[in-house]
Amino acid sequence: MSKPQKPKTVAIVQTQAENAGAQEIARQLALGFAKHGWRTRQIFFFRRTESFDGEENVVFCAKARPSTPFGLLKMLGALFEEFRAEKPDVVVTLQHYGNLIGAPVARLAGSPLVIANQLSPPETVPAVVGALDKAMGMVGFYDHIIVNSAQTETAYRDYPKPYSRRLKRIDHGFFDKSASISKTDARRHFGLPQDVELLGCAARLHPLKQVDLAIRILSENREQHLALAGQGAARGDLEALAHSLGVAERVHFLGELNTAQMGAFLAALDCFVFPSSTETFGLAPVEAAQAGAPVVANNIDVLREVLAVDGAPCALFVDAADTKAFARAVRRVLDEPELEATLTGRGKRLAERYPLDAMLDEYLRLMERPTP
Structure with a gap:
């Protein structure tokens, strides 16, 4: 034998x-x-x-x-x-x-x-x-x-x-990060406010990710809050920026989240924002779109490539360095139900592409x- x-x-x-x-x-x-x-x-x-x-x-x-x-x-x-x-x-x-x-x-x-x-x-x-x-x-x-x-x-x-x-x-x-948890329960899990428009970003806190541009949105859209999932050396600078803009109470640093927690994080959001300046793929916004969160992303070639299904975009793209334009794009996604439904419908098909x-x-x- x-x-x-x-x-x-x-x-x-x-x-x-x-x-x-x-x-x-x-x-x-x-x-x-x-x-x-x-x-x-x-x-x-x-x-x-x-x-x-x-x-x-x-x-x-x-x-x-x-x-x-x-x-x-x-x-x-x-x-x-x-x-x-x-x-x-x-x-x-x-x-x-x-x-x-x-x-x-x-x-x-x-x-x-x-x-x-x-x-x-x-x-x-x-x-x-x-x-x-x-x-x-x-x-x-x-x-x-x-x-x-x-x-x-x-x-x-x-x-x-x-x-x-x-x-x-x-x-x-990629792993499907969709989670069977209500928005209310997801926010309660992370101690996030309930009755607000909540933006979110998952990224290493590093200058190349340009998380500071997501914080700057709050100086334009004063009713919104931002939840940040990630850790990194730039956290101190980001906290200082939030204080200098007068939006610190509306920025929520959640720290590093594991794979299981990320699904609940995405379920808590009204919009996922991704202002990164450079990527080879862009895994975080792809996962967010697949999980059903409407995505507003920086207008760089690789994100336009990967955040699409059958040639149609499943995110709204904008020059994230233009704070007013970035804030307007987020506002548009939240104020136009048909646009949101179109983007999230396409996003949920990304698992078929990848x-x-x-x-x-x-x-x-x-x-x-x-x-x-």
């Missing part, structure tokens, strides 16, 4: 453990690969929040972001030892530092197949990091390089042929194909 075949192992590697877009993608991949019989390891260079504490098959190479050369070397050593001990058949790296650090350490430890993910537009990546990434892709540290939208693919197609020939476009699938199983199938084809 033959012994049962040992499951193959895939390691999913990225920078910090927190609840943000890249980390949500890691969760999706880990759960999906496990359902297809793969043994999964989620490896983070360091722990930023408690978001992954207690989850199975999660490894932190450092308890916090290294602040000294010795701390960095210790983190790299822990990553190397993890690869050597687990001997993953495939290593999937996420984010530019995940690629830049994870791929060479994986190769040094003998990993046979490395799949990198480009989750940052090239113009937002530090120049030195971008140059090293380009060189690593050209010489073969990455076997495949995943891009997640047509806009992102176009940006990386301009790279030299030894790099660009490794590109593979795989659009994000099925999670299709994303997993594309990854599995690469993972199970002989190494190039």
Whole structure:
């Protein structure tokens, strides 16, 4: 009688453990690969929040972001030892530092197949990091390089042929964040006011996300409140801005929310706003639209690409830097029931455009194909 075949192992590697877009993608991949019989390891260079504490098959190479050369070397050593001990058949790296650090350490430890993910537009990546990434892709540290939208693919197609020939476009699938909870109960759960128009934004509190532009809406639409889901270094600056504009009592910082909480958060809203200046996909507004929240988003090409079904937009787009125009767009969505119904009806079809199983199938084809 033959012994049962040992499951193959895939390691999913990225920078910090927190609840943000890249980390949500890691969760999706880990759960999906496990359902297809793969043994999964989620490896983070360091722990930023408690978001992954207690989850199975999660490894932190450092308890916090290294602040000294010795701390960095210790983190790299822990990553190397993890690869050597687990001997993953495939290593999937996420984010530019995940690629830049994870791929060479994986190769040094003998990993046979490395799949990198480009989750940052090239113009937002530090120049030195971008140059090293380009060189690593050209010489073969990455076997495949995943891009997640047509806009992102176009940006990386301009790279030299030894790099660009490794590109593979795989659009994000996503978890359906629809929740069977009333707006009243959802607001009560988070301690949010009941009888107000409530806007919401889910984003890392970082300058590139331009959450300050969402706060500025409140200086125009004085009857509205704003709930912010996310954490980050910019929180102090955002709180100071809210106070300076006289709207602090109408801005509600909820902090980091987990996957289960996000559904209730979206159910609490009258409108989801997303003023981010740069994205490779825009997972948060896609999830919001699918959950039934009307979305007003910054008018950038990638968001116009992904927030559409059969060529028709499922969000209202506006120059978020124009505070008056941004506020008017939100006001329009809330005051025109037919427009809101049109946008939310289309938004609920986004799962048809971005099925999670299709994303997993594309990854599995690469993972199970002989190494190039």
